[in-house]
Amino acid sequence: MDEHLDNLVDTLLREEIGGEAAPDLAPAILARADRVRLRWTRVLITAAAAAIVVAVAIWQFAPGLRPGSKPTERGVTPQAVQPAPVVPEGGHEVWQRGSVVVAQGAPVSLQLGGYCSLELAANSQLRIEGEDRAEAIFLEQGEVRCRVERSVGTFQVRTEVGTVNVTGTEFVVAVLGKETDMLGKRLFVKVLTGAVLVSGLWGNVHLAAGQQATLPEGGKIAGILTGKAETWIAVKADGATEARRFTPMWKDGGLDKEMLATFKTLRVQNRVELEWKMIERPRVLWVRMIVPEQENGVVVGVVTAKEANWIEVKPDGGVPERYVPRWIRNPSGEGGSMDQDMLRKFAELKIGDTVRIEWNYLERKRAISLEKIAAVQ
Amino acid sequence: MLETLVRTHQAELYRYARYLGAERATAEDLVQETFLAAFRAEDPEHAAAPWLRGILRNQFLNWCRRRRLAPQSADPAALSQAESVWQDVFLRDGDGFDYLQALRKCLADQPEKHRQALDLQYAQKKSRAEIARLLSLTEDGVKSFMRRIRARLAECVGKRLAAEGG
Numbered sequence: 051m052d053e054h055l056d057n058l059v060d061t062l063l064r065e066e067i068g069g070e071a072a073p074d075l076a077p078a079i080l081a082r083a084d085r086v087r088l089r090w091t092r093v094l095i096t097a098a099a100a101a102i103v104v105a106v107a108i109w110q111f112a113p114g115l116r117p118g119s120k121p122t123e124r125g126v127t128p129q130a131v132q133p134a135p136v137v138p139e140g141g142h143e144v145w146q147r148g149s150v151v152v153a154q155g156a157p158v159s160l161q162l163g164g165y166c167s168l169e170l171a172a173n174s175q176l177r178i179e180g181e182d183r184a185e186a187i188f189l190e191q192g193e194v195r196c197r198v199e200r201s202v203g204t205f206q207v208r209t210e211v212g213t214v215n216v217t218g219t220e221f222v223v224a225v226l227g228k229e230t231d232m233l234g235k236r237l238f239v240k241v242l243t244g245a246v247l248v249s250g251l252w253g254n255v256h257l258a259a260g261q262q263a264t265l266p267e268g269g270k271i272a273g274i275l276t277g278k279a280e281t282w283i284a285v286k287a288d289g290a291t292e293a294r295r296f297t298p299m300w301k302d303g304g305l306d307k308e309m310l311a312t313f314k315t316l317r318v319q320n321r322v323e324l325e326w327k328m329i330e331r332p333r334v335l336w337v338r339m340i341v342p343e344q345e346n347g348v349v350v351g352v353v354t355a356k357e358a359n360w361i362e363v364k365p366d367g368g369v370p371e372r373y374v375p376r377w378i379r380n381p382s383g384e385g386g387s388m389d390q391d392m393l394r395k396f397a398e399l400k401i402g403d404t405v406r407i408e409w410n411y412l413e414r415k416r417a418i419s420l421e422k423i424a425a426v427q
Numbered sequence: 428m429l430e431t432l433v434r435t436h437q438a439e440l441y442r443y444a445r446y447l448g449a450e451r452a453t454a455e456d457l458v459q460e461t462f463l464a465a466f467r468a469e470d471p472e473h474a475a476a477p478w479l480r481g482i483l484r485n486q487f488l489n490w491c492r493r494r495r496l497a498p499q500s501a502d503p504a505a506l507s508q509a510e511s512v513w514q515d516v517f518l519r520d521g522d523g524f525d526y527l528q529a530l531r532k533c534l535a536d537q538p539e540k541h542r543q544a545l546d547l548q549y550a551q552k553k554s555r556a557e558i559a560r561l562l563s564l565t566e567d568g569v570k571s572f573m574r575r576i577r578a579r580l581a582e583c584v585g586k587r588l589a590a591e592g593g
Contacts, residue, residue: 054512054513056578057446057447057448057509058446058513058516058517059530059581060577061446062526062530063549064445064549066527066534066549067534067545067546067549067550068549068552070445072437072438072442073455074437075437075441079433079459079463080429080430082459083429083462083466277521278521279435279439279476279521280435280438280439280522281434281435297431314522318521377589379589385585385586385589
């Protein structure tokens with residue numbers, strides 16, 4: 051028998067029969083990590099103190115080296131460099147409907163309609179919309195702070211996620227999340243003065259001065275279970291390119307044991323649907339594996355992802371699913387391996403190829419036959 | 428939270444260290460050093476198990492070299508093969524649950540003499556000499572016998588998993 055396989059069985063027998071359990075090393079590890087952090091903190095504090103002493107010494111005894119001073123005969127004094135201001139389109143401040151304003155390295159201030167003062171944060175982008183006395187912007191990414199005078203007109207901040215409506219208030223709106231984040235983008239609104247109405251798929255939420263909210267705070271998704279461990283599952287939602295991890299809720303001083311038991315029953319590469327809620331991190335409220343109604347079938351679709359042991363195929367108008375090879379027993383009847391011929395076919399495919407797969411379901415969808423219909427262009 | 432990282436992965440890493448050949452105390456040290464190395468990474472909270480196992484393998488290699496153990500213990504290629512077996516055989520369903528379930532069923536199906544030998548070695552932690560005396564075998568005979576039992580268990584697990592569709 052292979053040495054490593056023997057070691058594997060030996061290790062597991064020590065646990066199963068010998069009762070050997072992994073010790074809880076967390077307290078020792080975290081204590082050591084704290085000591086390391088403390089040591090580095092002391093080093094940094096010492097270095098910072100030394101730097102301050104040097105800076106003060108330079109200020110006192112070498113005025114020629116102060117920033118902004120005139121060049122000496124010995125060389126050019128380095129000048130402080132400010133981030134370059136963003137030049138709006140056209141080079142001057144004329145905000146036309148449809149204009150896109152991009153704040154790169156520094157914030158950009160703008161006024162709309164004479165009653166809406168906006169400050170677009172660095173690395174943010176918006177588009178001017180609306181009309182006279184009903185000013186509006188579309189916040190495409192990042193954050194904007196708004197101050198709207200009362201009794202002049204209305205103002206809206208529109209985003210992909212929802213809309214903020216005001217008639218005289220000061221507030222901050224930010225769009226959170228990435229394009230590929232399976233939780234989707236979320237809307238953060240913080241009200242400084244006055245009140246706002248935030249509308250979206252969640253309905254309408256009123257926020258008053260001093261209140262803030264991140265919406266939505268949860269939801270239902272369907273997608274592919276791409277990985278799991280004892281305390282988490284990873285799901286790539288339909289439409290996303292990355293998977294996100296979900297952990298159980300906290301219950302009775304630990305992770306919800308029922309959910310941990312449910313995790314054990316799930317099979318990686320199957321489709322799942324779940325409901326989640328954001329409490330420090332995405333937590334799963336319920337999850338179920340989607341087992342196909344038929345035991346076998348045929349699919350024609352585009353390869354959207356692949357690794358050595360699986361391919362992901364999305365039929366036109368359908369949802370992506372993953373397919374693994376069959377397990378083929380050895381002729382002797384002892385042991386077996388994955389269908390090597392199918393693995394070779396997987397390896398030859400490229401993302402974007404169109405394939406026809408005949409499959410059956412045995413814990414996972416398994417490719418029985420695979421034919422490439424069209425290559426990616 | 429770093430505590431969550433540790434509690435999520437420490438059991439698997441400890442098992443992995445024992446699988447590579449570390450004794451209990453060494454395995455504990457290796458797991459600690461692995462997490463401390465991981466804490467220094469850019470995004471430790473989202474560390475993946477394969478990455479952590481890679482760190483542990485390096486820690487194990489360094490530990491073997493410092494103690495000038497036999498070259499085969501400190502062979503990166505062998506450790507890489509060990510990782511392949513761990514990943515492809517044990518973790519085929521993502522967390523080893525299927526393998527453990529199959530092993531438990533196979534243990535229940537073992538003949539009496541095998542179960543007795545397993546109990547003597549793993550539960551009662553008898554020495555090879557004691558087992559040899561109790562089973563009327565030589566010490567070398569005990570070593571071979573235990574290897575045969577483990578091989579039979581591995582084969583049984585493989586068949587069960589194949590029958591379930593792998």
